[in-house]
Amino acid sequence: MSVFSLDPVQTAWCAELRTLAARRLRPLAERGEPGRVNRELLAALGELGLLERLFTAGALDLCLLRESLAQGCTEAETALALQGLGSYPLVLAGTPAQRARWLPEVGAGRAMAAFALSEPGAGSDAAALSLRAVPDGGSAGGWLLTGEKRWISNAPEADFHTVFARTGGGPGARGVTAFLVPSGRRGLTGSAIEMLAPHPVGSLVFDAVPVGRADVLGEVDHGFRVAMATLNRFRPSVGAFAVGMAQTALDAAVRHTATRTAFGGPLRDLQAVSHQLAEVATRIEAARLLVYAAARAYDTGAPDVPARSAMAKLYATETAQFAVDTAVQLHGARALQRGHPLEHLYREVRAPRIYEGASEVQRAIIAKELYRAADNTRDGER
Numbered sequence: 001m002s003v004f005s006l007d008p009v010q011t012a013w014c015a016e017l018r019t020l021a022a023r024r025l026r027p028l029a030e031r032g033e034p035g036r037v038n039r040e041l042l043a044a045l046g047e048l049g050l051l052e053r054l055f056t057a058g059a060l061d062l063c064l065l066r067e068s069l070a071q072g073c074t075e076a077e078t079a080l081a082l083q084g085l086g087s088y089p090l091v092l093a094g095t096p097a098q099r100a101r102w103l104p105e106v107g108a109g110r111a112m113a114a115f116a117l118s119e120p121g122a123g124s125d126a127a128a129l130s131l132r133a134v135p136d137g138g139s140a141g142g143w144l145l146t147g148e149k150r151w152i153s154n155a156p157e158a159d160f161h162t163v164f165a166r167t168g169g170g171p172g173a174r175g176v177t178a179f180l181v182p183s184g185r186r187g188l189t190g191s192a193i194e195m196l197a198p199h200p201v202g203s204l205v206f207d208a209v210p211v212g213r214a215d216v217l218g219e220v221d222h223g224f225r226v227a228m229a230t231l232n233r234f235r236p237s238v239g240a241f242a243v244g245m246a247q248t249a250l251d252a253a254v255r256h257t258a259t260r261t262a263f264g265g266p267l268r269d270l271q272a273v274s275h276q277l278a279e280v281a282t283r284i285e286a287a288r289l290l291v292y293a294a295a296r297a298y299d300t301g302a303p304d305v306p307a308r309s310a311m312a313k314l315y316a317t318e319t320a321q322f323a324v325d326t327a328v329q330l331h332g333a334r335a336l337q338r339g340h341p342l343e344h345l346y347r348e349v350r351a352p353r354i355y356e357g358a359s360e361v362q363r364a365i366i367a368k369e370l371y372r373a374a375d376n377t378r379d380g381e382r
Contacts, residue, residue, distance in 0.1 A: 006064070014068045020048065021072025029075035034198035037112055037157040041079055046109025054084040055091055055103065059233070059295035063240035067291075070244025074348050077241055078199055081234070082153045085356075086113025088230045089162040089178055093218030098180055102160060114158035116149040116181075116204055117227055123151070124358050127172040127224065131206060133165040133179070142212035143167065145179070145187075148205050151355075155202035156190025159183055163206075168221045178223030179215045186210060197347045231356055235309040236294040239316030242352050243291055245345055246284045246316075246323035252342060253277055253327040273330060280323045287316040307369035314362035317352040324349045 006014070025044060032038035045051050053065060062084075069077035087106045090099055105111035122129040131147035145165050155161070160182045168175020181188065187209040192202045218226050254277060257267035267273045294312035297305050324345045328335040335342040353359050 010061075010064060014064055017065065017068035018072045021069045021076055023072075024048075025069070025076040026073040029073050032075065035192060035194060035200055037154060037200045038075065038079060039109075039112075041076060042083070042112065043109040045076065045080055045083075046107060050080060051083055051109055052107040054080070054087070055107065059236055059298035060292060062234075062237045063291055063295045066237045067240040067244040067247075067288075070241045071248050074245065074345070075199075077244065081237070081241065082115075082199075083113055085115040085230065085234055086154060086158065086160075086162055088233060089115070089217050089226045090180065092229055093178065093226045094180070095214070097214070098217070102180075105159075111159040112154050112157060114152055114154040114161040115230065116152045116155070116161045116163045118149065118151045120148060120150050124361050127176075129164060129166060129176065131163070131165040133167040133177060133211070136210065140212055142210055143179075145181070145206040145209040145211060148203060150203040151193065151201055152204055154200050155204050156183075156192065157200055157202075161204065162217060162226075163204075164223050164227050170221075173224040173228075175221050176224040176227075177220050178217035178226045179211045180217055181209065181211060181215065195351075197351055232305065232309060233298070235356060236291055236298060236312045238352055238356050239287065239291040239294070239312040242313075242316040242320035242349070243284060243288045245349050246280070246287065246320040249320075249324040249327035249342065249345055250277065250280050250284060253280070253330050256327075256331055267330065276326055276330070280326050283319045284323060287312075287319040290315050304369070307366055310357070310362040310365040310369075313352075313357065314359050314366070318359060320349050321353060 025041065028041045028044055029038065032041060042051075050065065050069075053061070057065065066077055066081060069080060083106055087103065090102060094103075102111060102113075106113055117129070119129050119131060131145060131149065133143035133145050136142050136144045143165075145163065147165070149155070149163065152161070160180060163179045163181045164176055165179060166175055167177040187207040188204065189207070190202050190204045192200070195201045217223065257273050257277065260267045263270070290308075290312040294305070294308040297308045302308070324342065328342050328346055331340075331342055334340060335346075337343060357365070
């Protein structure tokens with residue numbers, strides 16, 4: 001199958017997901033409390049089997065899932081994506097006991113996961129994290145976690161957290177270990193942070209929180225690999241989420257300008273309007289193809305996954321911001337009214353340009369891969 005087209009089965013599945021999101025999931029989302037975990041919505045995602053697909057879907061299917069849900073219900077898409085981000089380290093590096101305990105609960109929508117990487121002084125520069133894991137001196141060879149995590153999705157309400165802490169003395173990415181820390185562990189507290197978009201985000205404070213060998217994900221001092229592998233897995237699908245929002249904004253703008261009259265006729269007859277929408281549509285299609293190509297590269301194990309994933313996230317999230325802003329401008333003041341679908345999207349669309357690697361970080365990754373390829377070519381010519 002070409003990465004530039006979908007087969008009939010995939011097309012039908014996407015249409016089904018969009019309908020499901022709009023008719024069943026959106027009403028559940030609207031009943032939720034802004035800034036809080038929506039357990040009812042999560043349970044519905046589990047009942048529909050969508051959470052279990054996080055563990056089995058290829059990167060392309062994950063992108064189709066996120067794009068389609070985003071067009072019908074951004075809250076459902078985000079709840080699903082956060083479950084995947086928080087639990088995927090278990091899929092990658094969890095022990096049989098860890099997986100047996102938590103993955104069925106995540107898949108059923110009964111347990112909420114959190115990916116605890118960012119800190120007050122370590123956002124885009126994730127290797128700068130400072131949460132310390134100090135040996136506790138006991139015979140079991142455990143550690144005590146001390147420090148803070150911030151801007152953690154699903155915190156402080158998550159049932160378990162994948163936490164990245166510094167166990168070794170090496171700088172940067174060296175000496176970081178991934179831990180699975182259930183909520184309720186002694187010394188672990190948290191608080192909610194009110195954000196622009198109405199999603200659950202908070203901070204976690206670790207006051208000598210005990211963790212043992214049974215809590216380690218993967219190898220001691222090699223947890224940064226788990227973090228980066230998780231982000232690489234989800235980075236193209238962040239672009240898919242952005243494409244879904246962009247498409248919703250474009251569809252709304254086309255409907256509005258086709259019927260809204262001004263200056264003696266419908267807005268669609270004004271070249272200044274129609275050309276803006278043509279530009280938006282072209283950018284969305286380009287973003288969608290970049291996302292699909294990056295996902296296909298991931299699924300086939302291509303060597304250029306880092307660059308393709310970075311390009312997909314960068315271009316798709318920037319395009320979504322452009323698309324939503326254009327749609328708001330063409331709608332006028334009505335789109336700024338609280339509760340309008342575009343007002344909702346306007347708040348939703350800003351964060352993806354920052355989380356899981358800001359746009360500036362994506363540009364740095366792309367440039368690094370360009371120079372790496374150039375250096376390899378030069379070495380091969382010698």
